[in-house]
Amino acid sequence: MFAKLTSYLDSVQARDPAPRSRWEILLYPGAWALFFHRIAHWLFEAKLYFLARVINHISRFLTAIDIHPGAEIGKNFFIDHGFTVIGETAEIGDNVTIYQCVTLGGTNPTSGKGGKRHPTIEDNVIIGSGAQIIGPITVGERARVGANAVVMEDVPEGATMVGLKARSTLVPAEEWVKEFIPYGTPSCEDAExxxxxxxxxxxxxxxxxxxxxxxxxxxxxxxxxxxxxxxxxxx
The missing domain is CATH 1.20.5 (Single alpha-helices involved in coiled-coils or other helix-helix interfaces)
Incomplete structure (x- = not known):
């Protein structure tokens, strides 16, 4: 247990020049958010959903980081600063670094029911501050996502993504005003x-x-x- 904690703190210190010791990293909101998430995820897998949500809300209150209990996170995950949101079906690999104000968000599942709707982030990915990664896409290993980038398609291994992807779908509003669209995003099939x-x-x-x-x-x-x-x- 202590060896795993030490390994995690060392991995953070290797990516962040600010802390002068491991003790400082123990005060990081990202470290506490990950600690609470491990507990919440264990409760979630045990189908104790309400208790998992309680831990999630306590974590969000203390750290300003919202990680859904259902999200799957690998080892040495580092969130530098807060205000990050990670959705239920997100999958995060090992040694992933996320800076502040990042969203791993979802899109409307085509079936109208819950399913895989959040991104998969593979090992050693770095996501810059303010980036929005939306939908059940895959960000390949060692990829880099620049600050404020909007990513809605698969990212190849080792690629660097920058800029805004947002554009009008040109779907007439009158076709959608009669129903609710989860996440405000029609699925690809809806717009096909x-x-x-x-x-x-x-x-x-x-x-x-x-x-x-x-x-x-x-x-x-x-x-x-x-x-x-x-x-x-x-x-």
């Missing part, structure tokens, strides 16, 4: 029938914008060709 229409609509809008630009260029060129006549002056 609209993809061709979406592409055609975008291409049409782009063609119209190009035509407007060309018309403006022509109008400006015509104005430049007309040179105003200057009135003569008497000597």
């Amino acid at each position: 029938g609209n993809r061709i229409d979406c592409i055609e609509k975008l291409e049409g809008e782009l063609k119209g914008l190009r035509a407007e630009i060309e018309a403006l260029k022509s109008a400006r060129a015509g104005q430049n060709d007309v040179t105003p006549r200057r009135s003569g002056t008497d000597d």
Whole structure:
């Protein structure tokens, strides 16, 4: 037990230059969040769901880190600072590092029932602050996710992901106002029938914008060709 704790603290110190000793790491909210999660996850697997939730809420209150009791987490998991959310069906491998304000979130399961809907993070992954990793995707081993990146597709092993993925699904609002969409995200199957229409609509809008630009260029060129006549002056 003591050897495992020492190994964990050393792994954190190897990734964070701030602590001067192992004792400091014992004050980290990420270390306490992981400690509480181990207890909550044990209760969750024993089907003591209410008690697991109680531990989860205590942990969240003390650490500002919300890890669902059902999430599966490997060894040497390090959360640097707080305000991180990890969903129920998330799976995290060994030696994973997450910085503050990260979400491992879910998408609407296609069956409408609970299932795998959160990411799988493989070994030795580093996730930068503010990153949002959404859906039942896999982030490959040794991958890097930059700060504030939005990841909604599988990440290859060793890849570095940066930037925002967010874009309109172009699904008419009237098709969805009558029902609740979990996580605010339609599944891929829900939007499948609209993809061709979406592409055609975008291409049409782009063609119209190009035509407007060309018309403006022509109008400006015509104005430049007309040179105003200057009135003569008497000597």
